[in-house]
Amino acid sequence: MTTSNVPEIPPTVLPELNALPELNALPVLPVLTDEGSRWLEAATERVRADAGALTALFPAAGRACGRGPVPGEPGWTVDEAVRVRLLLALPQTGAELGETLFELYAHGDAAERLAVLRSLPALEDGGGLGDAGLPLVRDALRTNDARLVQAAMGPYAAEHLSDHAYRQAVLKCVFIGVPLAAVAGLDRRSDEELARMMADFAEERLLAGREVPPDVWPVLERHPTLLTRIHALIGEER
Amino acid sequence: MRIFDPHIHMTSRTTDDYERMRAAGVLAVVEPAFWLGQPRTSPASFADYFDGLLGWEPYRAAQFGVVHHCTIALNPKEANDPRLQGVLDLLPRYLAKDRVVAVGEVGYDEITPAEDEALTRQLALAVEHGLPVLVHTPHRDKAAGTRRTIDVVRESGLPPERVLIDHLNEMTVGMVADSGCWMGFSVYPDTKMDVDRMVTILGEHGLDRVLVNSAADWGRSDPLKTRAVGDAMLAAGFSEADVDTVLWANPVAFYGQSGRLDLSSITAEAATSEATTEAATEAATEAATQATTAHVTTAATAAVAAGGDYAGNTVLRGSPA
Numbered sequence: 001m002t003t004s005n006v007p008e009i010p011p012t013v014l015p016e017l018n019a020l021p022e023l024n025a026l027p028v029l030p031v032l033t034d035e036g037s038r039w040l041e042a043a044t045e046r047v048r049a050d051a052g053a054l055t056a057l058f059p060a061a062g063r064a065c066g067r068g069p070v071p072g073e074p075g076w077t078v079d080e081a082v083r084v085r086l087l088l089a090l091p092q093t094g095a096e097l098g099e100t101l102f103e104l105y106a107h108g109d110a111a112e113r114l115a116v117l118r119s120l121p122a123l124e125d126g127g128g129l130g131d132a133g134l135p136l137v138r139d140a141l142r143t144n145d146a147r148l149v150q151a152a153m154g155p156y157a158a159e160h161l162s163d164h165a166y167r168q169a170v171l172k173c174v175f176i177g178v179p180l181a182a183v184a185g186l187d188r189r190s191d192e193e194l195a196r197m198m199a200d201f202a203e204e205r206l207l208a209g210r211e212v213p214p215d216v217w218p219v220l221e222r223h224p225t226l227l228t229r230i231h232a233l234i235g236e237e238r
Numbered sequence: 239m240r241i242f243d244p245h246i247h248m249t250s251r252t253t254d255d256y257e258r259m260r261a262a263g264v265l266a267v268v269e270p271a272f273w274l275g276q277p278r279t280s281p282a283s284f285a286d287y288f289d290g291l292l293g294w295e296p297y298r299a300a301q302f303g304v305v306h307h308c309t310i311a312l313n314p315k316e317a318n319d320p321r322l323q324g325v326l327d328l329l330p331r332y333l334a335k336d337r338v339v340a341v342g343e344v345g346y347d348e349i350t351p352a353e354d355e356a357l358t359r360q361l362a363l364a365v366e367h368g369l370p371v372l373v374h375t376p377h378r379d380k381a382a383g384t385r386r387t388i389d390v391v392r393e394s395g396l397p398p399e400r401v402l403i404d405h406l407n408e409m410t411v412g413m414v415a416d417s418g419c420w421m422g423f424s425v426y427p428d429t430k431m432d433v434d435r436m437v438t439i440l441g442e443h444g445l446d447r448v449l450v451n452s453a454a455d456w457g458r459s460d461p462l463k464t465r466a467v468g469d470a471m472l473a474a475g476f477s478e479a480d481v482d483t484v485l486w487a488n489p490v491a492f493y494g495q496s497g498r499l500d501l502s503s504i505t506a507e508a509a510t511s512e513a514t515t516e517a518a519t520e521a522a523t524e525a526a527t528q529a530t531t532a533h534v535t536t537a538a539t540a541a542v543a544a545g546g547d548y549a550g551n552t553v554l555r556g557s558p559a
Contacts, residue, residue: 055330055331055334056330056331056334059334059335059336060334062336063336063497063498106285106289107285107289107331107332109289109292109293109335109336109337110292110293110296110297111336113293143294144294145293145294145297147297
């Protein structure tokens with residue numbers, strides 16, 4: 001068995017789990033052209049009067065306002081920010097709001113789905129969403145589209161997913177290559193059971209002679225017993 | 239040779255196909271909504287299918303540096319099924335999406351009143367949404383079906399330059415050429431149209447308004463037939479510019495009428511590719527090695543540009559080395 005990809009034994013200093021700055025979860029103000037501003041203003045009015053108007057307006061946001069990055073807001077694009085503004089105009093709250101969001105998400109293309117997922121923290125604050133956004137988070141976590149999984153693991157998921165679902169989602173991120181730096185709430189929600197799952201995963205990879213994703217280590221290092229088990233395994237390999 | 243396959247059902251193909259297509263020069267595809275080889279039983283399964291054409295499939299294609307757009311419609315084979323009339327009500331919602339570049343495939347199968355109704359309604363939707371139309375011509379009674387299609391299209395008020403009539407052969411090409419519509423040819427291993435007949439038709443009718451596709455799906459078909467036609471054109475004395483007209487410029491012009499064709503990741507990649515090629519030329523002693531490296535780098539760059547930059551992605555499964 002090759003040992004070339006066995007990782008160096010990591011340092012014992014407790015790591016920061018969320019090393020990267022979190023994405024701004026609040027509604028981001030898109031920078032728009034005059035034409036784009038007029039479109040957004042008119043569209044917002046229509047949505048405020050009738051949630052049904054979203055079926056045509058929500059998919060058109062990119063064509064009407066552009067898809068470039070929002071200056072000063074890393075990770076946000078104009079169409080996403082515009083779509084979040086449209087959702088904030090919905091005259092609904094709670095379960096009713098959750099149903100509208102799920103329906104939009106279910107019939108949305110990838111860009112629309114990303115925007116719905118990323119609107120959840122803002123709607124929780126502004127629309128009293130409560131747990132009603134969870135079904136679409138669960139749906140996104142069922143996919144194999146890394147963009148959707150990453151967008152699903154924002155502050156809303158960190159707040160509302162059960163312990164079991166949260167652990168499974170974090171492990172899935174490691175599996176499909178979503179960087180854990182992009183996952184919200186890890187510092188608070190990472191527990192011994194998650195570390196145990198990560199350790200088993202690392203062991204499985206080591207036994208197969210495959211690479212262990214580096215994101216495994218910061219979670220493991222908080223639990224010295226588990227870390228010792230994996231270090232022993234690496235020692236045997238050597 | 240850069241290739242745009244204007245009609246291919248990638249949902250039915252494997253990742254090996256994506257790899258081989260990209261290596262052969264296929265940079266962009268349009269996947270028309272069609273049937274699955276067996277009838278569906280409810281509009282809900284169409285919604286799932288359309289969602290796949292707009293979500294998972296373009297994502298999958300991007301992992302291999304292929305740009306994916308689609309066309310949306312209730313296809314002629316299933317237009318006869320009363321259980322599926324609700325699909326027509328779903329369509330406006332999907333025709334509003336960014337990556338939908340036409341209404342299609344529509345047209346005739348058995349040539350029934352239900353098909354007439356579905357065709358007419360969908361042509362009206364195309365007018366309403368400012369989209370071109372991809373029309374399928376029937377396998378049986380093809381000439382009569384094609385003639386009738388041209389009449390219905392004329393009555394719809396859609397300008398002929400916004401209509402592509404597909405699956406043509408020697409018997410139907412003339413009437414479509416005269417109609418002013420675009421002419422589509424599906425090059426199959428042993429039916430519809432083959433490579434040599436295709437080159438003959440190009441010689442007789444010229445390159446104007448002609449699109450060549452593989453129409454590859456779950457049946458016996460070959461996603462590299464577009465490349466085979468390009469090679470056969472060169473062998474028959476057509477120029478590289480001629481090949482580019484048929485395999486790239488024509489499909490871009492037709493679907494570009496939607497205003498929704500987004501080939502920006504290919505443009506970005508072309509710049510990278512040029513730079514990489516120059517580097518390879520300078521290192522003449524390692525020409526062969528460099529060429530391989532350049533190809534891999536280019537494919538990886540394209541995948542990243544298209545959003546497939548996750549090393550552990552379950553589609554790409556690590557680097558293609």
